[in-house]
Amino acid sequence: MLKTLFRQIGDYRVASLMTPVLTALEVVTDVLIPYVTARLIDRGIVAGDMEQVYRYGLLMMGLALLSLCFGVLAARQGARAATGFASNLRQAMYRNIQTFAFSNIDKFSTSGLVTRMTTDVNNLQSAYQQILRVTVRAPFRLLLSVLMCLVIDARLSLIFVVAILILGFSLYHIISRVSRLFAQVFVQYDNLNQSVQENVQAIRVVKAFVREDFENKKFSRAAEGLYRLYVKAEGLMALNHPVMNLVMYGCIMALSWWGAHYIVGGTLTTGELASLFTYVMSILMSLMMLSMIFVMLTQSAASGRRVAEIIDEEADIVNPENPLMQVSDGRLSFHNVRFDYPVVRKNDVKPSDEKVHHRRSALYNVTFDIRSGETIGVIGGTGSGKSTLVNLVSRLYDTTQGDVLVGGHNVKEYDLTTLRNAVSVVLQQNTLFSGTVLDNLRWGKADATLDDCRRACRLAQADDFIMQMAEGYESRIEQGGTNVSGGQKQRLCIARALLKNPKILVLDDSTSACDTATDAHIQRAFREELPGMTKIIIAQRISSVRSCDRILVMSGGQVTGFDTHENLLKSNQLYQEICAIQNADRGDFDARGKEVTDEAAKL
Numbered sequence: 001m002l003k004t005l006f007r008q009i010g011d012y013r014v015a016s017l018m019t020p021v022l023t024a025l026e027v028v029t030d031v032l033i034p035y036v037t038a039r040l041i042d043r044g045i046v047a048g049d050m051e052q053v054y055r056y057g058l059l060m061m062g063l064a065l066l067s068l069c070f071g072v073l074a075a076r077q078g079a080r081a082a083t084g085f086a087s088n089l090r091q092a093m094y095r096n097i098q099t100f101a102f103s104n105i106d107k108f109s110t111s112g113l114v115t116r117m118t119t120d121v122n123n124l125q126s127a128y129q130q131i132l133r134v135t136v137r138a139p140f141r142l143l144l145s146v147l148m149c150l151v152i153d154a155r156l157s158l159i160f161v162v163a164i165l166i167l168g169f170s171l172y173h174i175i176s177r178v179s180r181l182f183a184q185v186f187v188q189y190d191n192l193n194q195s196v197q198e199n200v201q202a203i204r205v206v207k208a209f210v211r212e213d214f215e216n217k218k219f220s221r222a223a224e225g226l227y228r229l230y231v232k233a234e235g236l237m238a239l240n241h242p243v244m245n246l247v248m249y250g251c252i253m254a255l256s257w258w259g260a261h262y263i264v265g266g267t268l269t270t271g272e273l274a275s276l277f278t279y280v281m282s283i284l285m286s287l288m289m290l291s292m293i294f295v296m297l298t299q300s301a302a303s304g305r306r307v308a309e310i311i312d313e314e315a316d317i318v319n320p321e322n323p324l325m326q327v328s329d330g331r332l333s334f335h336n337v338r339f340d341y342p343v344v345r346k347n348d349v350k351p352s353d354e355k356v357h358h359r360r361s362a363l364y365n366v367t368f369d370i371r372s373g374e375t376i377g378v379i380g381g382t383g384s385g386k387s388t389l390v391n392l393v394s395r396l397y398d399t400t401q402g403d404v405l406v407g408g409h410n411v412k413e414y415d416l417t418t419l420r421n422a423v424s425v426v427l428q429q430n431t432l433f434s435g436t437v438l439d440n441l442r443w444g445k446a447d448a449t450l451d452d453c454r455r456a457c458r459l460a461q462a463d464d465f466i467m468q469m470a471e472g473y474e475s476r477i478e479q480g481g482t483n484v485s486g487g488q489k490q491r492l493c494i495a496r497a498l499l500k501n502p503k504i505l506v507l508d509d510s511t512s513a514c515d516t517a518t519d520a521h522i523q524r525a526f527r528e529e530l531p532g533m534t535k536i537i538i539a540q541r542i543s544s545v546r547s548c549d550r551i552l553v554m555s556g557g558q559v560t561g562f563d564t565h566e567n568l569l570k571s572n573q574l575y576q577e578i579c580a581i582q583n584a585d586r587g588d589f590d591a592r593g594k595e596v597t598d599e600a601a602k603l
């Protein structure tokens with residue numbers, strides 16, 4: 001984990017090195033000041049020599065100024081190093097997430113990824129800044145101060161040894177308890193973050209189900225739990241202060257007692273005693289700081305692990321060594337394909353063997369061939385494996401067993417970009433991005449002209465409604481496409497996929513929110529204007545697939561029939577049942593819907 005994180009320091013190595021060096025210089029100049037003060041008192045004030053007072057006074061000022069300069073420079077370099085480090089971490093995570101296959105994303109939840117990129121990186125940023133500054137400053141200051149005490153009076157330094165032992169012992173006990181509490185705090189934070197992200201993202205659903213009260217209560221519980229943990233942790237931390245004060249005043253009293261004796265005895269000067277007082281404070285403060293660093297390191301270790309996990313995650317799907325850079329045509333074959341979804345490991349809990357054993361394949365024994373330019377319908381109950389099937393074509397997942405061939409070659413032989421440009425998939429859960437309509441369309445093809453876009457939109461039956469929007473193709477789409485209707489969003493997504501001019505076009509339930517008339521128009525446009533393109537249309541309605549060249553019937557992860565509408569009606573029981581149910585339902589459709597369905601059937 002540390003190696004992964006340190007690699008991200010990158011160009012900020014110099015700043016990261018300069019910070020401790022400058023901090024060390026700051027500490028050296030700072031620690032010398034009380035020593036000079038002692039001289040000023042003894043040789044100047046006590047001796048009544050004004051010249052010495054000026055000399056040491058100037059020296060003190062010089063040292064103070066130097067310390068200030070080093071301090072400012074160290075702080076600036078530290079901030080630069082830490083923010084640079086955080087920015088590198090974010091970029092590394094982002095870059096790696098972009099290479100993730102669907103199976104990688106399944107492993108981390110989306111909100112988990114967001115928390116890692118924000119809260120966790122922020123934790124690491126402040127931890128890194130502290131490490132650069134404080135981990136050098138505290139021990140160094142401690143060491144130098146002890147050294148100076150030994151130089152001034154070795155006998156009195158024994159007092160410090162006792163004090164350090166007492167303080168160290170009690171701090172250790174407090175801090176170890178606090179860090180255990182903080183470990184819990186972080187788990188709670190995660191839950192809270194997840195709940196915020198999930199519910200704010202899905203606020204419409206929460207409202208529609210009138211679950212505000214429930215969600216509020218759930219959130220309050222999480223927030224209160226966090227509050228209680230924090231109060232406990234901070235309560236323990238607050239004990240630090242009285243302990244610290246006790247030890248400090250004890251030290252000062254002991255120092256005054258022995259010190260006074262030594263001064264009377266003539267073995268110690270007043271100035272030396274005064275500077276010893278300053279060093280006491282310095283030593284004890286350093287100890288305190290060291291203990292805080294310990295708390296912080298344990299806190300950020302969890303964040304570090306979570307960030308490193310993302311950077312180190314290897315994409316499950318990568319480019320082959322000598323990839324094919326061209327897809328010749330839109331042929332598609334499945335040879336004895338089986339596919340199992342990987343079992344998701346949440347919070348590193350290993351799946352029990354029993355679960356793995358009982359896992360059912362999402363697809364098995366799938367074999368079929370599709371000719372280039374054919375229009376294929378796919379129909380089957382929910383969960384029968386339709387989406388899984390088409391996700392294998394553009395290699396969003398890799399098969400567990402068997403081969404998928406596009407244009408006569410295994411999909412694993414192609415360059416990923418080439419393959420995904422040739423196989424355009426309109427996913428079942430699709431999304432639009434914030435930006436104009438044109439921006440969204442050009443996602444499919446960056447250099448598409450307005451005419452290209454309009455042609456694709458006409459085919460997808462989207463041109464009409466776009467032209468009716470206030471600013472036509474320049475109208476804004478909100479994040480996630482919340483300001484267009486479900487059917488409009490689907491049509492925009494289809495147009496976006498068409499712009500790629502793919503060899504194979506896959507529509508995964510992409511017209512489910514469109515009325516039957518629009519659906520039929522889209523089908524007709526495809527057939528007339530895109531004859532060379534292989535089209536795979538997943539649908540729930542028989543009316544959407546009955547005019548296809550052939551129809552694939554899926555059930556429980558298997559293909560149970562692959563033929564024309566007429567033949568399936570004769571031979572496939574499942575297909576007959578679906579038809580029977582949907583025909584019976586048709587009585588409920590409005591007259592226009594029925595007309596269009598019939599029209600679609602004729603086409």
Ligand SMILES: Nc1ncnc2c1ncn2[C@@H]1O[C@H](COP(=O)(O)OP(=O)(O)OP(=O)(O)O)[C@@H](O)[C@H]1O
Nearest residue numbers: 106341362380381382383384385386387388389428
């Ligand atoms: N990301 C996933 N992780 C684990 N299991 C999954 C995942 N996606 C789907 N499944 C499972 O795989 C099986 C097939 O799902 P698939 O999405 O292919 O069905 P579908 O035919 O497209 O259904 P629908 O008509 O509802 O879209 C289901 O049992 C489902 O629970």
Ligand SMILES: [Mg+2]
Nearest residue numbers: 386387388428
């Ligand atoms: Mg599906």
